[in-house]
Amino acid sequence: MALEILSRSEEQTAALAASLAKLLEPGDIIFLSGQLGVGKTFFIRHAAEALGISEPVTSPSFTMAQTYDAGHFRVHHLDLYRLSGFSADDAVDFEEYFENDAVTFVEWPERAKPYIEGPDVVIRIDHVDLSSRRISIESSNARIASGLEERHAGSGD
Numbered sequence: 001m002a003l004e005i006l007s008r009s010e011e012q013t014a015a016l017a018a019s020l021a022k023l024l025e026p027g028d029i030i031f032l033s034g035q036l037g038v039g040k041t042f043f044i045r046h047a048a049e050a051l052g053i054s055e056p057v058t059s060p061s062f063t064m065a066q067t068y069d070a071g072h073f074r075v076h077h078l079d080l081y082r083l084s085g086f087s088a089d090d091a092v093d094f095e096e097y098f099e100n101d102a103v104t105f106v107e108w109p110e111r112a113k114p115y116i117e118g119p120d121v122v123i124r125i126d127h128v129d130l131s132s133r134r135i136s137i138e139s140s141n142a143r144i145a146s147g148l149e150e151r152h153a154g155s156g157d
Contacts, residue, residue, distance in 0.1 A: 001138065001139050001140075001145035001147075001148065001149060002136065002137070002138045002150055003136070003137045003138075003148055003149070004130060004134065004135070004136045004137075005134075005135045005136075005137070005152065006127040006128065006133075006134055006135075007038040007132060007133045007134075007135055008131065008132050009131060009132075010039075010042070010126040010131075013039060013042065013043060013046070013135070014042075014046040015046075016043075016135060017042075017043045017044070017045075017046035017047040017050065018046055018047065018049070018050035019050075019148075019151050019152075020047060020121070020137070020144075021046075021048070021049075021050035021051050022050060022147075023048040023143065023144045023147035023148065023151075024047075024103050024120075024144070025053065025103070025143075026073040026074075026100060026101050026102055026103060027099075027100040027101070027102075027103075027104075028103050028119065028120045028121070028141070028144070029098060029103070029106065029116075029118065029119045029120050029121075030047075030103070030104065030105045030106065030119060030121040030122075030123065030124065030155070031103045031106050031109040031122045032044065032105060032106065032109075032123045032124075032125065033107075033108065033109065033110060033122075033123070033124050033125075034124055034125035034126055035126070035127065036067060036081075037126060038125045038126065038127055038133065039125055039133055040107045040125060041058070041077075041079070041107065043135075044057060044077055044105045044107070044121065045057040047105070048070075048075050048077070048105075049093070051070045051075055051103060052070040052071055052072055053068045053069075053075055054125060054147060055068060057077065059079055059107075060077055060078065060079045060081070064078060064080065064082065064083070065077070065078050065079075065094075065097060065154070067097075067123065067145050069103075070103075071104065073101055073102055074099075074102040074103075075102065075103050075104075075105070076097040076098075076099065076102050076103070076104040076105065077104075077105050077107075078094070078097055078104065078105065078106045078107065080106065080107065080108040080109065080112050081105040081107065081108045083108075083111045083112065086111055086112040086115055087115070088115060088152070090112070090115070091112070091115035091116065094112070094115075094116070098116070106119070111136070120139060120140070120141040120144055121137060121139045121141065121144055122137070122138045122139070123135065123136065123137050123138075124136040
C-alpha cells in the first residue's frame with residue numbers, strides 16, 4: 001500500500017503523524033527519509049505525542065538514539081545521519097532498539113542498509129515549498145496499510 005499526501009502546513013503534518021501513530025503497536029518499525037530540515041523529527045515528535053509521550057522529543061543526531069516511555073511500551077527514536085559506516089557488528093549494538101515491546105522510528109535508515117531489516121512503514125518527506133511537504137507513506141503491514149487507507153480514502157491529497 002502506498003499513500004502520497006501533500007501537507008500544506010505544520011498542522012496538517014502533525015495531524016498525519018498522529019493519525020499514523022494511532023495505528024502503531026509495539027514491534028512496529030518506521031523508517032523516515034528525506035533531506036536535512038524537511039521535518040522528519042517534527043513528524044516523529046507528533047507521532048510520539050499521539051503515542052502518549054509527554055516529555056520533549058528531540059533529535060538524537062549526536063547520541064544516535066533516544067528512548068521514551070509511553071507507559072505500556074517504549075518508543076525508540078534513532079537518527080543515523082552521523083554514521084559514516086555501518087557493519088554487522090554495529091547492527092548488534094542496535095538490536096535492543098528493535099524489540100517487540102517498542103515502537104521504533106529510524107531517521108536516515110539508508111545509512112544502515114542492509115543491516116536493519118523490515119520496516120512496517122516507510123515514510124519519505126520532500127520539500128514542495130517553504131511550508132508544504134509531499135509525504136509518501138508505504139506499508140507492507142496489512143494492519144497499518146488497511147488503517148491508513150481507511151483514514152485517508154478520498155482525501156484528495
